[in-house]
Amino acid sequence: MSNTYQIYLISDSTGETLDRVFLAIKAQFKNIKYDVKSYFFTRTENQVSKIMDEAKKNDNAIILYTIVDTSLAKFLANKGDEKKIPCFSVLGNLIMNFSKLLNQKASHVPSGQHALNEEYYERIEAIQFTMAHDDGNLVEDVDKADLILLGVSRTSKTPTSIYLANRGYKTLNIPLVNEQSIPESLKKNPKLSCVVGLTTEPQRLVDIRKNRMNALKEKENTNYTNINKIEKEINEAKKTFIKYKWPTIDVTRKSVEETAASIIKIYEINKNNG
Amino acid sequence: MSNTYQIYLISDSTGETLDRVFLAIKAQFKNIKYDVKSYFFTRTENQVSKIMDEAKKNDNAIILYTIVDTSLAKFLANKGDEKKIPCFSVLGNLIMNFSKLLNQKASHVPSGQHALNEEYYERIEAIQFTMAHDDGNLVEDVDKADLILLGVSRTSKTPTSIYLANRGYKTLNIPLVNEQSIPESLKKNPKLSCVVGLTTEPQRLVDIRKNRMNALKEKENTNYTNINKIEKEINEAKKTFIKYKWPTIDVTRKSVEETAASIIKIYEINKNNG
Structure with missing residues (x-):
């Protein structure tokens, strides 16, 4: 088993949030070898499936994702379980907690932060x-x-x-x-x-x-x-x-x-x- | 009770990760009124205490933080419980999960991503x-x-x-x-x-x-x-x-x-x- 980790960053938008978060995480670990593959604008089950199939080819795949559409996020998490690939949602819990706190439903529409406002x-x-x-x-x-x-x-x-x-x-x-x-x-x-x-x-x-x-x-x-x-x-x-x-x-x-x-x-x- | 939320972003480094994450979260909620206060380079209990005292003055304070030093993060979370201010850690769980997965301790030293490498x-x-x-x-x-x-x-x-x-x-x-x-x-x-x-x-x-x-x-x-x-x-x-x-x-x-x-x-x- 190779000890180079294959990090898959999967975003439904431009991937900046994910980039920053992974930068902060990797800075915490001195001795890890890894390759990063970034996927932007991932918005369909078909796209997710392809990435997961690709990830499965590696022994050491880890997936980090920012997908705000609930059903697509679930689809990804299920695929991860099925294929035994560790998957981490970066925003999921935060959005859920904010939703409770604000007593307001989240829109779950991607790229909201890129409004031309x-x-x-x-x-x-x-x-x-x-x-x-x-x-x-x-x-x-x-x-x-x-x-x-x-x-x-x-x-x-x-x-x-x-x-x-x-x-x-x-x-x-x-x-x-x-x-x-x-x-x-x-x-x-x-x-x-x-x-x-x-x-x-x-x-x-x-x-x-x-x-x-x-x-x-x-x-x-x-x-x-x-x-x-x-x-x-x-x-x-x-x-x-x-x-x-x-x-x-x-x-x-x-x-x-x-x-x-x-x-x-x-x-x-x-x-x-x- | 005013319905303008006071968002406190507390970072032990430059606050970029936190900025991006809050941008993504707020994009999910259409109708929230909020003010943001950002605190960078927060690295002592004294600094945290001051911010929490300040936050307590508002009815609608919410705290988001990226603090990698475990004991300082705990101090903040405890203060939040004590003062009944909702506090959310942005990186804590991710770093913990990565640490388990990589079978390696995190450094818990802030600003690692700003190494002049x-x-x-x-x-x-x-x-x-x-x-x-x-x-x-x-x-x-x-x-x-x-x-x-x-x-x-x-x-x-x-x-x-x-x-x-x-x-x-x-x-x-x-x-x-x-x-x-x-x-x-x-x-x-x-x-x-x-x-x-x-x-x-x-x-x-x-x-x-x-x-x-x-x-x-x-x-x-x-x-x-x-x-x-x-x-x-x-x-x-x-x-x-x-x-x-x-x-x-x-x-x-x-x-x-x-x-x-x-x-x-x-x-x-x-x-x-x-």
């Missing part, structure tokens, strides 16, 4: 805004942004902005070279929008820049990789953040998602105080 | 690649992309690309005006990378363009909003897709997530056949 269009708008306001572009729009990220180089401003856009925040990011990098309107009114400063440890920045120079096969640019200069650059940035009372996050050893979560926290606090 | 850096690289290859930029890199989206105007190429980048796919998108829009290398070798054509219904495109002209207060540009011209434009695009045997998706009434899921499906099929 206001929330959806706001999110798309946030992505478009953020794309157009990356890396110091159109800084005159600071008053239109939900979030403004100011950061020294290599603090993951761009991916963090994109991640925040995906969560619905119109984000504008500005590379901070010196105080002149900051638009006048923001200096005059530092609370114009929610501003967050991003910094990093100087040594990490030196390492990244050296790697970058090597990758580009460039001759060493001393200003760009000199630890003293970099320390000065980062200290200047920190002073600027203090001067304008902008909260800062040190991104060293943080993932983009973790940095973004801290930024959203700051945004929420600002909103509740403002 | 290879997968993480690949995803960041995908975002950077996609940002740099939006809207016909750097089309000479077609051979470096995982996915190439070719589409007529207003088919949500940009947000779809960004969404795919977030899921780790290096995506390049090209606005299709006519066959000249397509880089030579791709015409010579249409299977160079996974190409997907995006189309839409002509009438929808007319409506969108008219709205856009109104918003910009521009005088009507007949070419831009004429239904016959647009039909011709879309038919030309479809012919091009057929000529090069590229699969196509009609994005009309589809959300970006749904379009993206179909694209990933095509990518998987290509990979398995190639």
